[in-house]
Amino acid sequence: MTGTELFRVDPRTGLQYHKSAELLIKANAVAAVVALLVGGIIALLITLTRWQAVHLLDAERFYMLLTAHGLDMLVIWVIFFEIAILYFCSSTLLRSRLATPRLAWLAFALMVIGTVTFNVAIFTGNATVMMTSYVPLPGHPAFYLGLILFAVGALIGCFIFLGTLVVAKAEKTYEGSIPLVTFGALTAAIIAIFTIASGAIILIPTFLWSIGYVKSIDPLMYRTIWWAFGHSSQQINVSAHVAVWYAIAAIVFGAKPMSERVSRTAFVLYILFLQLASAHHLLADPGLSTEWKVFNTSYAMYLAVLASMIHGLTVPGSIEVAQRGKGFTKGLFEWIRKAPWGNPVFSGMFISLIGFGFLGGISGVMMGTEQLNMIIHNTIYVPGHFHATVVIGTTLAFMALTYFLIPSLFNREMIMPGLAKWQPYLFGIGMGVFCLAMMGAGTLGVPRRHWDITFAGASLPYEFPGTAYLMLAIMGVGGVLAIIGGAAYILITVGSLLFGKRLDAGAYGREMTVLRMPVDTALTGHGHAGFVAPGTFVFALVFLTAFVLYYFVNWKYLSTVWGLS
């Protein structure tokens, strides 16, 4: 079929890129990596400050840079990359033209302008309010305005994704249903839309308050709505990186989802229930009833946790099935032993999966349990948790995907393949140590967002145990390792884009091919007679055991503290 738009088929992967979409994917991915670079440099400075023995920065600069680090990483890096993923999953995977590329450039411009605006407010010292900017702590109006502009841009990006799905459907660029990975991206986009709407609902009045039009903003209302934005934006990440896991399993192993029904239902559970999880940020707050807290944080009986536990089985399960199909059938674990551990696309994805589940997932449920939250709230355990989810989970998954995109999307041979081989291990293990040490320090009561736990100069200082300082030192070492891993990623990606050998891109033409349904097809999945992925099931049981033990250890610990009612 021919149209008016220009397409090319990548000769290595067979993926079909729409020229306008391709440029946008590149632009958003590059903006993301720039944000990662800025956030990463700051990460080094703040890690070396919280490592109490080094204590690099002064207090004012520490709090300022911590604000910038939170936003540039948690919001800017991931959302730019996610917009790139949304365009890729719609236009490229569905072989469709991207809807309204001009509007997509407007969205991109708004996001860039917004990012620069709030960063200027932060770096001039006018908005040291942390990522959360809890009222009534005042920030410069440009800070809120920048965030709003960025959010509007991202929102337009989400609608362009939806528009592209409509275009693809109308122009019949694919047969059957959209692929699972696109379905996961759709989940992310839907969550993104109500997340960004929540952000607008609270940030617009806060902006008006900062310029004096609104007299006051209720702090509890602010927290309730802000977290519908702040936490839900992390659910966009979860949906996006789970989609990336499925994509990588497909790309590296040709793995087929164990069952479309289960995986897609699990994604739908995210849409329905993850949003409520935002309430766990309010568990230690006054003014909200116990019933409200318990209902909302049990994620409506933990159905969102269930969804993640399902993906945690079906992603490696589909890899196991694919590997067994290739003949790696010896014992329970030959399929994973013989996996391509030297391929950073795979190793990055697999470390992301393990780190997200064991470190991020389990700790997240602890914090989200009403009573257990009291012994965790606002301690450094909290950043320990979300670095496991967003850095090991999301960031490492995105890094792994980049190694696939460099030759396919950017048509460059990756430079320094030897370093790339080690990069996921350096980054993932460094970050794992960092997160565990933070959780350890948090269990000892070390507060988050705190410049000096020696309380020098305070009239009534508290003395933390020596172990707390040891934990912060281990955190520092792990953090530095991870930052070296992050620097390696940026070196490899930027270096490949600039100096990598140019690869044949395939010529642009007006010809486009329809995405056909696969013709092979065992119609009943893998056959439900046997246990198709026994190795994965054993892994899942190990995970469950760790989860159950750690859960009850925390209850035991809670039972020893002061009586509270």
Next chain:
Amino acid sequence: MSAIQPPAQRIWWKQPLDKVELVWIVIAFAWCMVMFFMMPYWHVYGKQNLSSETYRVRPEMFSRAAEEMVAKWKVREETDEKIPVVAPPAGADVYLIARLWAWWPILELEEGKTYRLHLTSMDYQHGFSLQPENVNVQVLPGYEHVMTVTPNRAGTYGIVCNEFCGAGHHKMVSKLYVVKK
């Protein structure tokens, strides 16, 4: 053939589940239910539950209540700033003010006795972090949070602010005494 292609069957939602998936879903769901029931269970049988008793309050009203409490039960003063130490009787209403960048006053409670602790902030948001118990509660301006506390061990405790509240955040720390009589 794979997750980046359309499902192999047009009617993919009728594809049967693999047994391994089904078994795992059942186990995971059962575990989720256990976790859900732990929270209500602890409200009935556990001794550590965060109170939800809250009132709207104006800072000056709360200040007055705290000052009256200090006038009644002050036992001594500490530090150069002469922060009063208050030893209220068991069962009393105890007021603790969070403000930039201090806790006021210092409390002296009795081991094993129960008190009604009132918390609020005079300005920004703060975090009440009792160490080494590691009990952490958010403190909001305009809201008076009342919780019943029963200290179970004598000793000197620290109260650290663990919500970022501006330039002097890391100096906002105080003491709390629990004595045995």
